Amino acid sequence: MKRLVDVLAPGLRVWAPAMSNESTLLHQELLADPERARGVTFSSVQFPGIDRTDYLAIHPEARQLGWFMTPALRKGIAQGRADVIGLDYVGIARELREGPRFDVAIAQLTPPDAHGWCAPGLSCDFVPLVWRRAGRRVAHINPALPRLDSSFRVHISELDHIVEAEAALIDFADPVLGDTERAIGRHVATLVRDGDTLQFGIGGVPLSLGQALGNHRRLRFHGGMLPSALRTMWDAGAMDRDARMLTGVVLGDGPLREFAAALPHLYLADVGQTHDPERVAATERFIAVNGGVEVDLLGQVNAERTGGVILAGSGGLPCYCQGAQRSPGGRLVTCLPSTARGGSVSRIVPAITDQALVTVPRYLTDAVVTEHGVAQVRGLGLNARAEALIAIADPAHRPALVEAWAQMRKKL
Numbered sequence: 001m002k003r004l005v006d007v008l009a010p011g012l013r014v015w016a017p018a019m020s021n022e023s024t025l026l027h028q029e030l031l032a033d034p035e036r037a038r039g040v041t042f043s044s045v046q047f048p049g050i051d052r053t054d055y056l057a058i059h060p061e062a063r064q065l066g067w068f069m070t071p072a073l074r075k076g077i078a079q080g081r082a083d084v085i086g087l088d089y090v091g092i093a094r095e096l097r098e099g100p101r102f103d104v105a106i107a108q109l110t111p112p113d114a115h116g117w118c119a120p121g122l123s124c125d126f127v128p129l130v131w132r133r134a135g136r137r138v139a140h141i142n143p144a145l146p147r148l149d150s151s152f153r154v155h156i157s158e159l160d161h162i163v164e165a166e167a168a169l170i171d172f173a174d175p176v177l178g179d180t181e182r183a184i185g186r187h188v189a190t191l192v193r194d195g196d197t198l199q200f201g202i203g204g205v206p207l208s209l210g211q212a213l214g215n216h217r218r219l220r221f222h223g224g225m226l227p228s229a230l231r232t233m234w235d236a237g238a239m240d241r242d243a244r245m246l247t248g249v250v251l252g253d254g255p256l257r258e259f260a261a262a263l264p265h266l267y268l269a270d271v272g273q274t275h276d277p278e279r280v281a282a283t284e285r286f287i288a289v290n291g292g293v294e295v296d297l298l299g300q301v302n303a304e305r306t307g308g309v310i311l312a313g314s315g316g317l318p319c320y321c322q323g324a325q326r327s328p329g330g331r332l333v334t335c336l337p338s339t340a341r342g343g344s345v346s347r348i349v350p351a352i353t354d355q356a357l358v359t360v361p362r363y364l365t366d367a368v369v370t371e372h373g374v375a376q377v378r379g380l381g382l383n384a385r386a387e388a389l390i391a392i393a394d395p396a397h398r399p400a401l402v403e404a405w406a407q408m409r410k411k412l
Helices: 024-032 071-079 089-098 127-131 179-189 204-212 228-235 254-262 277-281 317-326 382-391 395-409
Strands: 013-015 041-043 063-066 082-084 104-109 136-141 161-164 197-199 245-247 266-268 286-291 294-296 331-335 367-370 373-376
Touching: 063 071, 071 082, 089 127, 089 317, 104 127, 179 204, 179 331, 179 367, 179 373, 204 228, 204 286, 228 254, 277 286, 277 317, 286 317, 317 331, 373 382, 382 395
Parallel strands: 013 041, 013 104, 041 063, 063 082, 104 136, 136 161, 197 286, 245 266, 286 331, 331 367
Antiparallel strands: 367 373
16 A cells, blocks of 8 residues: 655655645654654744644654744754754745755645646645655645645646545644733724735734624735634624635634635635735735734844744744835734733843844834733834833833833933
């Protein structure tokens, strides 16, 4: 009986499916026959907390290359078996189009239609960028995948190796909402107008925002990931029923997959389209809603690193940041709780240190939101900007921030 792992051999560079198209069949086969991973370099855009397969744990001589830091990659870097490339989505797309080719590309696809065409299922973000250039094209044909309209399709005749088997799909569960996330979501909703085009992802704040936007109307969506919050907005009548929804990934559970399959104008595309700053800039009133780790009093946003530890990567944030700022009536909204570690650490900080990374420079920062309110800093001078950010910090940390700013101002 043919297996997906039959195509693996030492020295090969292999592109593996990830996110909601991660193949549980490939995962099971590797666990059953770990020797197939010996000497193989696996690559995929895995996200911490979403993807399940730890390729480095399969075999001590397996290697992995990624673009987002995960606990497995952090351990692999220390062992000299892994590396992370620090690129945003525009940079990743170029690397996949122009960089070294993969010896093998593995995709999870739907069964072919009457004309022999397979669809990419729930994820169309990166595989189209590597597929045509790969030495061998391998498919896990999974009847459990829904067939969604997309810019990418694969004819059964172009596949070099096929394994057809129904396998479980990856579920992503929404977090439990707390008071902080609910307050942030309500504040963000005040910045959204009827008819705006929104981009947001997964997590507590997007989930809360989806609930807070129930009374809005004619909203549109363009984002890298379609989360369950969109279903909440659709059911409330907030979404424009006639507008196309462009995304790269559908990420959620069974009910969300059924919802996505029934959407009349959902269209999946690769990151070269979903994260194209030019396309975003051409969309009027594009509102990009993203998270952050900390924001300093100059307006610099760190969304990647805390205490010297890289949490993930810049991802699509720089793309949407640049595009939203050029969109007529558009804006970038950065959301974060005001504190961490049980309230002992402020996430509004005097200055970004060498233990952090600047993901969004101060000249692109627009609106910053915590549970304590909104700081609309775009266009503000240095003093006004610092004062606005201190006003949305946790009250217990505001005196220290005021003093820190007084000292910083003397050296400007």
